[in-house]
Amino acid sequence: MTEQDRDLRARLVAAGIELVTEEGVHALGLREIARRAGVSHGAPRRYFPTHRELLAAVARHGFGRLTDSMAGADALAATTGADPRSRIEALARAYLGFAAANPGMFELMFRHDLLEGSGSDLRRSTLPLFLTFVGLVAEVHPQSDDPTAATAALWANLHGLAQLRTWGSLQLATGDDGLEPLLRAALDAHLGPAAR
Known part of the structure; x- marks a missing residue:
């Protein structure tokens, strides 16, 4: 080329x-x-050669930015001596922050119906980040038989919060757009209550 x-x-x-x-x-x-x-x-x-390949190239850019944002949040939390649960919270906030700041890109990145068959393996680009989450969840719950499933459930919850906020559904259900109480509830549900 x-x-x-x-x-x-x-x-x-x-x-x-x-x-x-x-x-x-x-x-x-x-x-x-x-x-x-x-x-x-x-x-x-x-x-x-296909429209999907161009969309995948655009989405790859978004995944790179999301990964950088979350890796930066995790590195900052780790350098301040944060425990695994606090690091997960920092990652979750970075994820939700990216979704709020980039709603169109966020939607494209997870529209596998638009990206499937693009010849691009976008899922691999986020696997290291997901595995970081899995490791932290395993530290929070060392007795867990399947930290991967627990992490996927937490991620699905976070993704749902991000998407529902974008669509305006959270405001309809809760009366405001604030995610703080919902984020705390999601983390408590998946990780147990935070030590106070």
Whole structure:
């Protein structure tokens, strides 16, 4: 691939990132991405044989940013001597913060119906982060037979909170958008009550 090809490929991904950030997943049509990148509507097919491959490249960028955000939160918590439960809380806050700040990207990243068959293994990009969660959950509950399942349940709960907040459903159910009591309840439900 030539320098010009790499540049055009990067411009297409950047246009997709801009679109999903400004307008959401529904705006990620090939023609609109090409228009934003300043190329012909057929150009994306030269660099991304399928629409899903281009969407996966955009989502990969989001996964990189989420991983960086969560890794930074965990590193900060670890350097302050936080216990495993506090580190999980820091990771959870980073996850929910990313979802709130990047609703379009967050939706795309987990829309496997749009990304499946892209030839990209996006799931592998987040596996190390998930395994960090598993290790911390195992430290909080050393007697657990299956810390992976417990971690997946916690993650599903956090993801649900993030998505319901984005859709405005939490405000309808609880009367406000505040996640703090819900985050504490989710952590207590999955990890046991925090030591006070």
